[in-house]
Each structure stands twice: as C-alpha cells, then as structure tokens.
Amino acid sequence: MKKSLLRPLLLVVLCFALAGPASAALVRGRLVFSNGFPAAGIAVRVVSQRLGPSGYTYSGRDGMYYLQGIPAGPYVIEIWLSNQNVLRYNIGVGEPVTDLPVVTVR
Amino acid sequence: MSSPILFYAVWIFFPILPAFIFFKFLPSKADASGPFQGLEIKLGGAFAGYFLILMLSYSRITGMLNRAEAQKWIVTGSVALADAADKPQMVSLVVHPPNPSVEPTGHFALELLLPTADSEASDSPHILVSCEGYQLVSVPIVTAGSGKLSSPYKGQNFELKIDAEQHRIEVVQPIRLEKEPTQQYNSSRPNTTLVAVKAPST
Numbered sequence: 001m002k003k004s005l006l007r008p009l010l011l012v013v014l015c016f017a018l019a020g021p022a023s024a025a026l027v028r029g030r031l032v033f034s035n036g037f038p039a040a041g042i043a044v045r046v047v048s049q050r051l052g053p054s055g056y057t058y059s060g061r062d063g064m065y066y067l068q069g070i071p072a073g074p075y076v077i078e079i080w081l082s083n084q085n086v087l088r089y090n091i092g093v094g095e096p097v098t099d100l101p102v103v104t105v106r
Numbered sequence: 107m108s109s110p111i112l113f114y115a116v117w118i119f120f121p122i123l124p125a126f127i128f129f130k131f132l133p134s135k136a137d138a139s140g141p142f143q144g145l146e147i148k149l150g151g152a153f154a155g156y157f158l159i160l161m162l163s164y165s166r167i168t169g170m171l172n173r174a175e176a177q178k179w180i181v182t183g184s185v186a187l188a189d190a191a192d193k194p195q196m197v198s199l200v201v202h203p204p205n206p207s208v209e210p211t212g213h214f215a216l217e218l219l220l221p222t223a224d225s226e227a228s229d230s231p232h233i234l235v236s237c238e239g240y241q242l243v244s245v246p247i248v249t250a251g252s253g254k255l256s257s258p259y260k261g262q263n264f265e266l267k268i269d270a271e272q273h274r275i276e277v278v279q280p281i282r283l284e285k286e287p288t289q290q291y292n293s294s295r296p297n298t299t300l301v302a303v304k305a306p307s308t
Contacts (some may be wrong), residue, residue, distance in 0.1 A: 024258060028241075028291055033193055041234070055261025058234055060242035064291065068241075068284070069258025076303055088303035097287045101296040106195060 025093050027067040029100030031059045031079065038063030039105050043080040046070060046091070056080075070098070081105055117167040121159035128155060212280060218247060240283040247275060 027046065031039040040058075044065045047053045050073065059065040072094050079087040091100060139148040142161075149157050185197050206216035218231055236242040245264050265278040 026241075026287065029296075030291065030293055033195065035192060037192070039195075051259060054259050056232075056244065056246070057261070058232060058242070058244040060234065060236045064242065066241040071259065077300070089300035090303055091300060092298050095297050097289050098298050099291055099296045100298060101300055102293045103300065106193065 024069040030102045031063045046075040125156035
C-alpha cells in the first residue's frame with residue numbers, strides 16, 4: 001500500500017523539479033497618435049490583482065514599450081497620458097513574447 | 107517660491123539665538139557704530155551683536171540664494187506645426203546642452219534638475235536609454251528610497267549611489283539593454299487582445 005503511494009508522489013515531485021520556476025513574459029506594444037505618428041515618453045505599467053502594479057516603463061521614440069518579467073496571467077494595462085487621463089485595458093499574458101495591439105492615444 | 111522666504115527667515119531669525127545667549131550669560135558691552143548705507147548707526151547691547159552677525163552673513167546668504175535661484179528656471183513657449191492637422195503632442199523636446207552621449211566605455215554623465223521637497227512638480231525624471239535593435243529601458247532617478255532591490259516584475263534594478271554633498275548620483279550597475287526578440291513586433295498580428303476596462307460607475 002505504502003509503495004503504491006510513494007511512486008506517484010515521487011513522480012509529482014520530479015515533475016515540479018523539472019518544470020522550474022514559472023516563466024515570465026515580455027509584454028510589448030506600440031502607442032501612436034491618431035495620424036499614425038509614434039507617441040513617445042508615455043508611462044505604461046500592468047496591474048495584477050495578485051501581484052499588484054508592475055514598475056513603469058516608457059514608450060520610446062518609435063512608440064514601442066516593453067515590460068519584462070511579467071508572469072502569465074490576467075492583467076490590466078495602464079497607459080498614463082496624464083494623471084487625470086489613464087487608458088485601462090484587460091489583457092491576458094501567456095506567450096513568452098506577448099504582443100499587444102497598437103493603441104491610439106488622444 | 108518658498109525657498110527664498112525660508113532663506114531670509116533663517117538669515118533674520120537665526121542670529122537672534124547666539125546674540126541672546128551671549129548677552130544673557132556672558133558679561134559684554136557690545137557697541138556698533140559708524141556709517142552704514144548712508145546712515146549713521148549707533149547700536150549697543152544684544153541688538154548690536156545681532157546686527158553685526160546679520161550684516162556679516164548678508165553676503166554669504168545672498169550668494170547662496172543666488173546660486174539656488176540660478177539652478178532653477180522654467181522655460182515656457184509653444185510649438186506650431188506647419189500642417190495644422192498634425193498634433194503638437196507629437197513633438198518631443200530635447201535640451202542641448204546637456205547633450206548626453208555615451209563614451210566607447212559605455213560611461214555617460216549628464217546634468218539633471220531634480221525636484222526638491224517643496225517643488226510644485228513632484229514627478230521624478232527618468233532617463234530613457236534606447237538603441238536600435240534593443241528594448242528601451244527607463245531609469246527612474248529617485249533620490250529617496252533608492253538602492254532597494256526590486257523584482258523583474260517591478261522593473262530592472264537600478265541601485266543609485268547618492269552623494270547629497272556633491273549633488274552626484276551614480277547608477278551603480280550598468281544599465282543593461284536587452285536585444286529585441288527575434289520575433290518582430292507585428293502590429294497587425296498581436297497575440298492578445300485589449301478589452302477596455304469599464305470606468306467604475308459613481
């Protein structure tokens with residue numbers, strides 16, 4: 001009886017050991033103005049109910065932003081146009097490189 | 107705005123304390139007299155001591171005040187684009203100097219104005235470091251509470267060594283720029299969707 005329990009237990013432990021830590025994704029996207037020009041210098045972060053807010057990143061001259069080390073799961077992405085004007089979207093992070101659709105600001 | 111008031115308040119009220127202590131506890135016969143700014147003055151006792159300290163420190167305090175004011179200017183203006191259909195927000199402003207450039211060793215130095223405790227704008231500046239083919243990295247320059255280790259989720263760890271005396275901030279570890287993934291960003295084929303968060307009803 002004991003032997004029969006030990007084998008599946010060892011198998012589970014081995015599975016966890018091989019799996020390693022949960023993988024974190026790179027989340028990236030692009031911000032543009034309504035005429036298609038890149039929107040630079042805009043603060044972006046994701047907020048998880050479980051992990052809280054991530055650090056801020058900023059969009060570059062090409063409008064691209066990158067958030068590294070984001071564990072898989074549901075998030076709200078926040079795009080801070082100003083303190084009073086924040087765009088919020090629900091997103092799901094799963095792929096190692098999670099590409100978000102282009103967001104048009106203002 | 108409050109800084110000059112604070113400077114003058116300290117300058118006027120601070121000499122009262124030593125003047126009071128000296129004349130309360132030590133026998134003294136201070137006497138200050140002579141021409142000053144076109145007026146003939148003749149002061150005695152504690153007030154003479156106070157007046158002397160005040161005048162001796164005048165040049166020093168105004169020098170400090172001038173230096174503090176010289177560091178902080180606000181430049182305002184407006185930008186007009188030839189094509190009225192384009193939006194002014196598309197313009198990014200870069201100030202020269204400083205013209206921060208990265209040396210062959212990777213070292214850089216730049217001058218930065220940081221908000222003080224009483225600044226109206228409390229947002230700390232960020233240094234945005236970008237390079238073709240690499241992911242942009244933003245480095246927050248926060249003088250309070252820096253040097254804490256953060257998780258990758260909270261952003262790349264930038265330990266800042268702050269020398270408050272010399273007004274120097276050193277980003278201790280190199281700012282590491284990661285290569286863009288080989289999988290190019292394709293705006294027409296995102297692999298997740300954006301669902302607008304409904305504003306909470308009030």
